[in-house]
Amino acid sequence: MRPERQRPSVPALTDPLEIGDVALRNRLYRAPLLEHAGNGPDAVDTLIADLEPAAAAGAGLVCQGATVVRAEGGCAAPGMTRVHDPEFVAELGRLTDAIHDHGGRIALQLEHGGLRSMETWHRGHRERHPELEQLAVSPPPRPLRLLDRLGFLEYDARVLTTAECRELAADFGRSAAAAVDAGYDLIHVAGANMGIVHQFLSPFYNRRDDEFGDPVRFLEVVRSEVRDRAGDVPVLTKVPAETAAPPGVGPTLSADDCVRLCERLADAGYDALVPVNGSVFWDMSVVRGAFPGASWRDERFREGYVDAFGSRPRAALVAAANWVESLVYSREPAWNADLCRRVRERVDVPVLCEGGIRGRETIDGLLGDAADAAGMARPFYAEPELPARLLREGATDARAVCADCNDCVVPQAAGEPGVCRTPSVLREAGELRRAGAYERDGERAGEAPPRR
Ligand SMILES: Cc1cc2nc3c(=O)[nH]c(=O)nc-3n(C[C@H](O)[C@H](O)[C@H](O)COP(=O)(O)O)c2cc1C
Ligand code: SF4
Known part of the structure; x- marks a missing residue:
């Protein structure tokens, strides 16, 4: 039986939080967000440039974007x-x-794409690496096979x-x-x-008939592999609802x-x-957010889209599907x-x-009710030092400037880095920077607890 955790009834954003035996100085985190750093000679510097500002600005936890556990594919x-x-x-x-050095904690997120890997959807990658296998839990389900026949996937x-x-x-x-x-404080398993x-x-x-047909079995084995090989490092995971x-x-x-999966994973x-x-x-x-029309139309990314999707007409079809999705999944x-x-109950x-958390008021409402910590992803592209504004005492009306336009998302399919591409948003962040809005002192973020 797991020991019952004491939860403060309504914690403040600047209150510390323990995950396993790792203490976070506060409850604001940078959610995993791809950095496009690769493994080249500049990889570590790229990651430092992307992630250090969040810690310097006071984030309790910085989750690095998903990294792949295998050498190939x-x-x-x-x-x-x-x-x-x-x-x-x-x-x-x-x-x-x-x-x-800034009193932050960092999680490494571990992933393998399986049927979502570039081997299945990126035409150029597939042509350049015909030797790569598409690893699957079970044969692709019928709706995905239909997308294959329509030419969207292969x-x-x-x-x-x-074994x-x-x-x-x-x-x-x-x-x-x-x-x-290497000093990571937590392991994050890319579960969604x-x-x-x-x-x-x-x-x-998953339509398997061996032990891994039990939906939680793979994560149970991952948990014990991490324990056996990496000791008592805390492990967290995303858990999907396909609602x-x-x-x-x-x-x-x-x-x-x-909810049932989460109960079993907590027990595991x-x-x-x-x-x-x-x-x-x-x-x-x-x-969720707006249709990123500007980045689909941008001629600088055209070649990359054609490489990814196989031709201009196919790229146009993907863009059209993306437009339909934006109508269905507008941001709440x-x-x-x-x-x-x-x-949490x-x-x-x-x-x-x-997911769609933008303002301090929303965060304050979530803590102690729906969540123990609140995170954001896209807003960090626009404001890498965002925590400084949100953690400021009395900053109840502070909000991320991100406009949820998704123009940072789509060009990544074309091999472009994840950066904010919206001039009005970047201008607003620039004005805030010049006005000193991202400057902070140690107290605002909560004191850094001692390392384990
Ligand atoms: C470009 C991009 C890359 C992402 N990369 C990851 C990732 O590597 N791992 C992950 O678990 N989630 C990833 N996400 C999802 C985010 O962690 C987050 O759940 C989602 O963006 C919703 O939060 P937001 O509205 O604050 O952006 C990514 C999201 C975006 C936009
Ligand atoms: S391009 Fe900028 S404003 Fe648009 S979603 Fe991305 S970070 Fe937010």
């Missing part, structure tokens, strides 16, 4: 960093030192054997061990957004299912949970709050809430 998007090689991961010690999937599922879980453990050696862990959790993807899936696509995870030793609503497809349900503030609240580990 498994990248969901161009430019992802691989963490299979302990020698490379050791170099990330410069990044973890930079975060710790499946030639190989279903993992039972290969175990080997993949061991790779998560090996990468976690290297990460702990249609990566392979999500595919194990989902009845849409945004189109009706009739097949069996999907309801909100009730997500996960130290914090991040429940998220999404779909079974890789669509805008994860990044804090769209995961209700799901998080339901999970049933588990005694911290529940982290992200």
Whole structure:
């Protein structure tokens, strides 16, 4: 039986939070967000440039964007960093030192894309790497096979054997061990957004009849691999509810299912949970907001879109589908709050809430009710030092300047870095910077607790 955790009834944003035995100085975190750093000679400097400002500005926790646990394949998007090689991961010690110097904590998110990997959707990547296998939990479900026939995806999937599922879980453990050696404070397993862990959790993807047909089994084995190889480092994971899936696509995870999965994952030793609503497809349900028309029209990215999607007409079709999604998944503030609240009533580990959270007032309303900590992702592209504004005492009307236009998202398919591309938003952030809005003293963020 897990010991019952004491929760302050209504914590303040600047109150510390413990995840496992790691103390965060406050309850504001940068959610995992791709940095496009790769593994080249500039990788560590790119990550430091992207992530250090959040810690310097007071974020309690910085979650690095998803990194891939294998040497080959498994990248969901161009430019992802691989963490299979302990020698490379050791170099990330410069990044973890930079975060710790500011009193912050850092989580490394581990991932394999499975059927969401570039091997299935990126035409140029597939042509350049015909040797790469598409690893799958089960054969692709019928709606995805239809998308294959329509030319949006290209499946030639190989279903993992039972032994290969175990080997993949061991790779998560090996990468976690290297990460702990490099100074990471927490391990974040990429359990949602249609990566392979999500595919194990989902009845849409998982139709196995071995032990891994139990949706939680893969994450249980990952948890014990991390414990065996990396010691007592706390582990958190996103947990999907497929509530945004189109009706009739097949069996999907309801909100009730997500709550049950979270209960089992807490029992399996996960130290914090991040429940998220999404779909079974890789669509805008994860990044709700406006149709990014400007970035689809931008001629500078044209070649990259053609490389990714195979031709101009196919890229235009993907853009049209993206437009339809933007009508269905327009942004609601804090769209995961209700799901998080339901999970928080049933588990005694911290529940982290992200997705459409923009203002301090919203955050204050979530803490102690729906969530133990609040995170943001896209706003950090626009304001890397955003925590300084949100953590300021009395800053109840502080809001991120991000306009949810998604023009930072789509060009990433074309191999472009994740940066804010909206001039009016960048101007506003510039004005705030000149007015000193991102300057802070140590007290505003809460004092840095001692390291473990
Ligand atoms: C460009 C981009 C990259 C993302 N990369 C990751 C990732 O690597 N891992 C992950 O779990 N979530 C990822 N997310 C999802 C975010 O963590 C977050 O849940 C989502 O963007 C909603 O939060 P927001 O409204 O504050 O942006 C990504 C989102 C965006 C926009
Ligand atoms: S481009 Fe800028 S304003 Fe638009 S969603 Fe991305 S960060 Fe926000």
